[in-house]
Amino acid sequence: MNIYIGAENIISPLGSTAEENFGALSKNSSGIKKTEAAGFDKKSIFFSRFAENTNDFSFDALLKNCLKNVRSKISPDIFSSEKTLLILSTTKGDIKSENVNPIGKSVSELQNSFELKHAPIVVSNACASGVIAINTAANFIRAGVYETIIVAGCDVISDFVTYGFECLFAISDKPCAPFDKNRTGITLGEGCAAVVLSSHKTIFNVEPMRFIEGTSGNDANHISGPSRTGEGLYRTVKKTLELAGITEKDIDFISAHGTATVFNDDMESVAFDRLNMQHIPLNSLKGYYGHTLGAAGIIETAICLQSMRNNTLIKSMGFEEEGTVKKINIISENKKLSLETVLKTSSGFGGVNASLLLKKS
Amino acid sequence: MENLKEELKKQIIEQLNLEDITPADIKNDAPLFGDGLGLDSIDALELIVLLEKFHGVKITNPEDGRKIFSSIDSMAEYITKAKA
Amino acid sequence: MNHLSSYCHISTKEIVTDKGALLFDNTEGLEVNDFLKTVYKKLAIDYPKFYKMDSLSKAAFLGVELLKKENAALAEYADDEIALLFANSNASEDTDKKFVNSYAEEHAPSPSLFVYTLPSILMGELAIRNKWYGESLFVILQKFDAAFFADYCNMILLRNAKACICGWIEITEGKTEAFIFLAEKNGNENNTPLTKQTIEKIYKTIMKQSRPSKV
Numbered sequence: 001m002n003i004y005i006g007a008e009n010i011i012s013p014l015g016s017t018a019e020e021n022f023g024a025l026s027k028n029s030s031g032i033k034k035t036e037a038a039g040f041d042k043k044s045i046f047f048s049r050f051a052e053n054t055n056d057f058s059f060d061a062l063l064k065n066c067l068k069n070v071r072s073k074i075s076p077d078i079f080s081s082e083k084t085l086l087i088l089s090t091t092k093g094d095i096k097s098e099n100v101n102p103i104g105k106s107v108s109e110l111q112n113s114f115e116l117k118h119a120p121i122v123v124s125n126a127c128a129s130g131v132i133a134i135n136t137a138a139n140f141i142r143a144g145v146y147e148t149i150i151v152a153g154c155d156v157i158s159d160f161v162t163y164g165f166e167c168l169f170a171i172s173d174k175p176c177a178p179f180d181k182n183r184t185g186i187t188l189g190e191g192c193a194a195v196v197l198s199s200h201k202t203i204f205n206v207e208p209m210r211f212i213e214g215t216s217g218n219d220a221n222h223i224s225g226p227s228r229t230g231e232g233l234y235r236t237v238k239k240t241l242e243l244a245g246i247t248e249k250d251i252d253f254i255s256a257h258g259t260a261t262v263f264n265d266d267m268e269s270v271a272f273d274r275l276n277m278q279h280i281p282l283n284s285l286k287g288y289y290g291h292t293l294g295a296a297g298i299i300e301t302a303i304c305l306q307s308m309r310n311n312t313l314i315k316s317m318g319f320e321e322e323g324t325v326k327k328i329n330i331i332s333e334n335k336k337l338s339l340e341t342v343l344k345t346s347s348g349f350g351g352v353n354a355s356l357l358l359k360k361s
Numbered sequence: 362m363e364n365l366k367e368e369l370k371k372q373i374i375e376q377l378n379l380e381d382i383t384p385a386d387i388k389n390d391a392p393l394f395g396d397g398l399g400l401d402s403i404d405a406l407e408l409i410v411l412l413e414k415f416h417g418v419k420i421t422n423p424e425d426g427r428k429i430f431s432s433i434d435s436m437a438e439y440i441t442k443a444k445a
Numbered sequence: 446m447n448h449l450s451s452y453c454h455i456s457t458k459e460i461v462t463d464k465g466a467l468l469f470d471n472t473e474g475l476e477v478n479d480f481l482k483t484v485y486k487k488l489a490i491d492y493p494k495f496y497k498m499d500s501l502s503k504a505a506f507l508g509v510e511l512l513k514k515e516n517a518a519l520a521e522y523a524d525d526e527i528a529l530l531f532a533n534s535n536a537s538e539d540t541d542k543k544f545v546n547s548y549a550e551e552h553a554p555s556p557s558l559f560v561y562t563l564p565s566i567l568m569g570e571l572a573i574r575n576k577w578y579g580e581s582l583f584v585i586l587q588k589f590d591a592a593f594f595a596d597y598c599n600m601i602l603l604r605n606a607k608a609c610i611c612g613w614i615e616i617t618e619g620k621t622e623a624f625i626f627l628a629e630k631n632g633n634e635n636n637t638p639l640t641k642q643t644i645e646k647i648y649k650t651i652m653k654q655s656r657p658s659k660v
Contacts, residue, residue, distance in 0.1 A: 040554060091563060093536075097549055100541035103585055104534065121593070122585035124536060125565045136582060136597075143600040160541075163548045164559035168406060169423045215605060216580050217525065218572035224560045225402055235525060235578050243604065349560060350569030352581060377557075378496040380482070399493055406556035414553045 003138050004201050004361060006208030007073035008302035011057075011066050012191035012289055013048050021299075022306040025314045026334060030288050032175040032187050039171075040163045046175050048189035048290035049157050059094035059156050060106050062192035067114060067152060070194045075203045078148050078196075079114050085146045086110065086120040089133035089153035090294035093122075095160045127257070127348030128216065129153065130297020131356055135214030137197045138356075148203060152194035153298030161293070162188060168224070170261060176291070178258030178284035178316060179265050179330050181323025186259045189290025193298040195305070207361065209305055212341075213244040214356030224349050226263045230271025232353035233345060237275055240343075240355045248277050251357075252337065253313060255304045255344045258284020259291055260318065264347065269324035280343075283331045287317025297346045297354070304358055308339045365437045368415075376411050377404050389433045405430060412436075418443045447602050448636035449643055452626035453511045454651040455504050460484060461651070462511060477621045481507060492574065499540045499561035500616045502570045505531065508625035509571055509610060516627055519608070528580040528606035529568045530597055533615045536585050537564045567614070580605050589613050589624075591645035598628045598639055607631065613648075624648055 009017060013031035014024035024031075031048035038045040050057035056065070067086075071079055078084055088110070093103035107120050123133040130153045137149035155161075165171050165188065172185035196204070197211055217236035219227035227233075241247060254277065256268055272278055285300050292299055307314060316330045340360050347353045370384035379398060387398070394400050405426050412418045412429075418440055420426055429439045453462040457477050460469040469487065471480045481503040485495050488510060495506060513519050519527070540561045548554040560566060565583035572578065580601060586593060598609045612625040626647070628639050637643045 040548065095541070097545050100545060101535055101538045103536065104587060107587065119587050124563065124583050124585055125581065126563045132582060139600050139605075140596070143596070143603065145596045145600070159548075160545065160562075163554040164544065164556075164562065167410065167554040167556045167559060216582075218569065218578050218581055220524075220572040220576045220578050222401070222573065223403075223566055223569045232578060239525075239605075348565075349563055350566045350581075351572055352565065352569065379493070380496040381493060403557050403560060410553050410555060414551070 001142055001199055003141055003197055003199060003211040004204065004208040005195055005197050005211040005358065006204045006206060006305060007070050007196040008194070008305045009066050009069040010191065010193040010299055010302050011062055012299065013050055014288065017069060018302050018306055022303065022310065025288055025303065026312065028315055028317060028334065030175065030317055031189065032290055038162060040166050045162065045171060046187045047157055048187065050190060059154060060109060063106065063110060063152055063154050064113065066192045066194050067110070067150065070150060070196060073205050074196055078203055080117060081148065082117050083147035084116070085118050085140065085149045086116055087133045087137055087149055087151045088120050088122045089129040089151065089298055090122060090155050091124060091126060091129060092155060092158065092161055094156065095158050097159055125348065125352055126350050127291070127293055127296060128346040128352045128354040129294040130301065131214065131344060131346040131354035132216050134195065134197065134297065134301060135216065135354060135356055138211050138214055141197060141199050147200060148196065148198040150194060150196050151298060152192065153295035154192040155293040155295045156190040157188055172260060175318060176260035176286050177318035178260040178286050179324055179328070180319045181321040183260040183262060183265060185261050187286065187290040189292040191289060191292045191295050191299055193295055193302045195298060195302055201361070209308055210359045210361040212357040212359050213240045214354065215239045215243065216352060216354040219351030219353065221351055223351065226267035226347065227351065228267065228270070230267045230274060232351055233268065233271035233347055234274050236353045236355045237271070237343065237345065240357055244357050246341070248275060248280070250341050251277065251280055251343050252339045253307070253342050254280050254282040255300050255342065256282050256284050257345055257347045258286055258316070260286055266325040268347070269326040269328045272328050273326035278326060278328050281313055281329050281331050283314055283316035301344050301356070304342050304344055308342060308358065308360060311336055311338050313337050362437055362441065365440065366433050369433055369436055372411055372415055376407055387433060391432060393430055393432060412440065416440050447599055447639040448629050449639045449647070450627045450629050450636050451512055451516050452624065452647060453508050455508055455621065455623040457621040460511070461654070462515060464515065468511065477616060478503070497557065498570055501537060501540070501564060501614060502561065502567040504616060504621065504623045505567040505612055505614055505625070506570060506574065508612060508623055512610065512625065512627050519627070522608055524576055525579040526607040527577050528601045528609040529571060530582050530594065530601070530609055531568060531612040531614055532584045532586050532593070533564065533613060534585060534587055535615055535617050537562050539616050539618070589648060591648060592641045594644050595639060595641040602628065602630045624651060
């Protein structure tokens with residue numbers, strides 16, 4: 001069975017459609033800016049965040065607007081079909097200090113406003129949530145449980161998450177610089193994105209790509225520190241390639257995780273080196289979007305689809321000088337290249353890693 | 362100084378949830394990390410919180426923690442100096 | 446045909462398994478974290494990291510230790526053949542509140558609490574404890590959904606795993622509920638088939654059996 005993926009959309013500080021977002025990346029514009037007095041001790045912090053004081057960018061509004069756009073890109077009756085499911089990927093939903101369990105309400109509202117036949121499922125697998133949500137969707141379609149699954153990812157910046165990463169000393173004091181020698185940590189970001197997976201090619205208004213395979217794997221090492229050997233990432237990529245029946249030689253581009261912490265980026269370089277993928281062009285989009293947590297995997301997959309449609313590799317923003325344990329091929333300027341097969345990876349707390357393969361249909 | 366060291370041991374056991382360990386099990390000069398108490402990188406960050414919360418001493422660079430948290434002796438010494 | 450080989454149920458009152466045995470009875474009416482610690486001590490496991498876990502991870506950890514005790518065959522699987530599927534309706538609400546308290550009330554955001562404000566961390570703890578490198582998924586559902594567990598398990602057992610440890614695990618103020626079961630591809634004929642109906646039936650039975658609180 002072929003599984004198709006398309007109808008992608010992104011709402012981020014860089015634009016409110018996938019096309020606007022890709023246009024901004026093509027100009028190497030970043031959404032990262034300094035916010036005064038945002039930290040626990042009122043210090044200024046770099047974020048990729050929406051203009052404040054408007055309800056247009058609340059967690060619920062982002063999802064609603066993003067899904068409305070997606071609905072206009074596929075056959076009109078799909079959302080309310082018995083054979084359609086909505087999967088939501090998020091780490092903390094609309095978390096506020098005074099309300100720590102806000103996901104249930106958002107989910108019910110989405111089900112009502114889009115007249116969905118089934119209650120949406122929320123995937124919460126730390127920073128690998130997005131890729132795992134897409135893989136789960138593909139597995140459900142392959143097993144014949146659903147025919148079409150809309151996968152949306154959203155996370156917004158909150159005091160809760162900011163203070164959390166601050167006390168882990170994980171936030172960079174400058175815009176994050178993935179894979180760069182002088183990287184010092186993450187920049188938090190917010191945004192929302194969605195893609196549609198379906199066994200029916202004809203539901204897409206614009207030609208979709210193909211989802212080939214996707215798996216996850218655990219480091220079994222530490223709950224917050226990445227594995228020094230990149231074990232989980234190595235295993236999930238290896239398994240994904242095996243199931244797809246292809247080798248690293250077939251991959252044209254890797255959309256990596258690249259959070260810009262010292263240990264994460266080193267871990268990825270080790271894993272890709274072990275996989276003989278050190279020569280494959282690779283980027284991280286965190287230098288444009290910051291780390292959007294549960295939305296990251298969906299935003300980055302949507303950009304992969306755009307890169308494939310435009311046959312364009314996007315420069316890994318923030319990278320200037322090599323400085324990972326193993327040398328990898330980081331994209332230093334935008335360039336045209338025919339992209340047939342693309343690998344997307346993510347890693348997160350809990351030692352979780354995930355990967356998926358996309359191909360032109 | 363001895364009082365401070367005993368206090369630190371109790372606080373470490375409490376804050377890091379070291380249930381099976383008593384203050385008497387922690388030697389003043391024994392390494393806190395590595396095999397000793399089985400502490401890890403999150404414990405190191407929690408010790409930074411402990412110093413600020415109970416002793417009013419702030420560490421801004423976690424790298425400094427490595428030396429300061431090498432033993433109860435070094436922690437007590439650091440606190441005493443910082444408050445002097 | 447895939448099978449549901451074994452299960453256990455943890456509540457604030459007791460821990461029971463499918464063999465019908467009441468393993469631990471919280472007659473003293475201990476608070477959940479203390480009850481779980483008592484059980485850990487009675488099982489004589491040497492794993493000091495247990496004490497550092499949040500209650501969700503502690504409950505999942507003990508549930509899996511009990512499944513391992515009753516299913517020796519679990520040790521026979523390769524290190525990436527066991528998948529993990531956990532779900533609840535409240536994510537990490539209990540720990541989220543504690544983390545908010547650490548910064549809003551105590552003015553000292555706690556790193557060790559923050560790392561547990563993702564419910565999926567419990568699967569990381571299981572992976573570390575057991576050296577399992579396989580698939581893992583955590584989902585938030587509005588309520589227990591036997592169909593979801595059956596659909597996902599049967600799907601993941603097709604190609605990605607040979608066994609799947611599943612759990613519905615909720616710990617919120619005053620409520621503790623963990624239903625943890627083992628699904629296997631190669632169960633024997635006497636095992637329960639892995640279907641929506643059988644999972645539903647077991648879940649209802651254990652909920653009914655749960656005796657009223659003595660506290």
